[in-house]
């Protein structure tokens with residue numbers, strides 16, 4: 001399943017956009033002009049990472065400060081330990097698309 005996120009300009013470098021698709025809440029992140037998509041929900045407890053902040057290629061959770069690499073999904077700082085799911089994200093004619101696995 002492919003989801004259209006919006007134009008490249010709609011997510012500025014260093015910013016995140018939250019989308020809902022296939023029943024999932026996802027975050028599309030612009031890291032210096034490259035786009036990456038991760039699950040919005042922190043793996044430590046139920047907190048939206050959209051409420052946190054993107055610093056370079058890491059998002060920091062606003063609840064306990066856990067961090068994740070948005071490129072790989074890896075948890076990089078405790079208390080987060082479990083990686084986030086990541087989703088293939090690509091550009092086509094200035095539009096950002098995310099591919100979700102089919103059920």
Ligand code: FES
Nearest residue numbers: 042044061064066
């Ligand atoms: S809920 Fe995100 S670090 Fe605890």
